[in-house]
Amino acid sequence: MSRIGKNPISLPDGVSIDVSKSNVLTVKGPKGELTQNIDPDMEVGIEDGVLTVKRPTEQKRHKSLHGLYRSLISNMVVGVSEGYTKELELVGVGYKASNTGNLLELTLGYSHPIYFYVPDEVKVETKTEKGSNPMVILTSNDKQLIGQVAAKIRAFRKIEPYKGKGIKFVGEQIRRKAGKTTA
Numbered sequence: 001m002s003r004i005g006k007n008p009i010s011l012p013d014g015v016s017i018d019v020s021k022s023n024v025l026t027v028k029g030p031k032g033e034l035t036q037n038i039d040p041d042m043e044v045g046i047e048d049g050v051l052t053v054k055r056p057t058e059q060k061r062h063k064s065l066h067g068l069y070r071s072l073i074s075n076m077v078v079g080v081s082e083g084y085t086k087e088l089e090l091v092g093v094g095y096k097a098s099n100t101g102n103l104l105e106l107t108l109g110y111s112h113p114i115y116f117y118v119p120d121e122v123k124v125e126t127k128t129e130k131g132s133n134p135m136v137i138l139t140s141n142d143k144q145l146i147g148q149v150a151a152k153i154r155a156f157r158k159i160e161p162y163k164g165k166g167i168k169f170v171g172e173q174i175r176r177k178a179g180k181t182t183a
Helices: 060-081 143-154
Strands: 016-019 024-029 032-037 043-047 050-054 084-091 096-100 103-107 114-117 123-127 135-140 166-169
Touching (some): 016 043, 024 060, 032 060, 050 060, 060 143, 084 143, 096 123, 135 143, 143 166
Antiparallel strands (some): 024 032, 084 135, 084 166, 096 103, 103 114
């Protein structure tokens, strides 16, 4: 039995789940609404505010889908009830971040500024305080989308291992390398 797949998902107050005939699962909550297509073989059951995912057989395909759909549904429930936040830090001299609505403007040491339009489902906020690095804060109810947007922003200037300059997640440990040594 899948260790992740067999765990039940408890539904918080204000979260409702609807499974349609065409195997589309819809999760509604205070932070919004998310939908996910479910494989027709998987069975989703809801009893007394607890959701369980069951598989029909012990085939390898069913075993792999069991834990996957349980995790996806769990992420959707957490997203519509609490939401997700990702914080990115710009480390480097002259690195700046500003936003107007969902248009993010980054100055990362290139000859030109980088303009990036963040999808409407993700809210972006920039923070620049004196004495600390500029921050980009992303909030959304969709874990997959916010992770993809954060990875895209991070790819504009990856952390470099010698000086540690670039865009990193807050709290991320950077593996630093020693530079050249004189003989």
